[in-house]
Amino acid sequence: xxxYESLFxxxxxxxxxxxxxxxxxxKAVAEKTGAQFIKSENWGKKKLAYEVKRERKGTYVYFYFxxxxxxxxxxxxxxxxxxSIIKFLTVHLKKELVPPRPREALSEEFAGxxx
Numbered sequence: 001x002x003x004y005e006s007l008f009x010x011x012x013x014x015x016x017x018x019x020x021x022x023x024x025x026x027k028a029v030a031e032k033t034g035a036q037f038i039k040s041e042n043w044g045k046k047k048l049a050y051e052v053k054r055e056r057k058g059t060y061v062y063f064y065f066x067x068x069x070x071x072x073x074x075x076x077x078x079x080x081x082x083x084s085i086i087k088f089l090t091v092h093l094k095k096e097l098v099p100p101r102p103r104e105a106l107s108e109e110f111a112g113x114x115x
Contacts, residue, residue: 001036001066003096008079008088012045012057019059022084027063029078035067053086 008026010019019042027037043060052058065071072090079088 003093006063006090009058033071039064
């Protein structure tokens with residue numbers, strides 16, 4: 001099983017309840033094909049950098065998961081069929097994400113010089 005990141009944007013006009021239901025629906029599609037979710041986050045409503053399908057705002061949703069190759073095709077197919085999703089991107093990761101180190105740890109490491 002491979003590591004993937006997926007980000008999709010839901011229309012801002014969609015209610016919070018519908019957004020939650022849509023997220024669960026997309027997770028179910030991925031899990032049905034064998035995906036194991038490591039992280040799933042709703043980043044909330046944000047202004048888009050440019051207009052997408054006549055929308056200026058959208059709700060960003062982030063998935064980080066481990067899955068077989070077939071999962072990506074099924075998930076992206078579901079994204080395309082869902083009218084509420086205006087944009088999406090799925091990326092194959094070569095290795096696991098490492099959380100960033102705290103600033104204090106960096107300061108101690110470079111205590112003698114400039115950063």
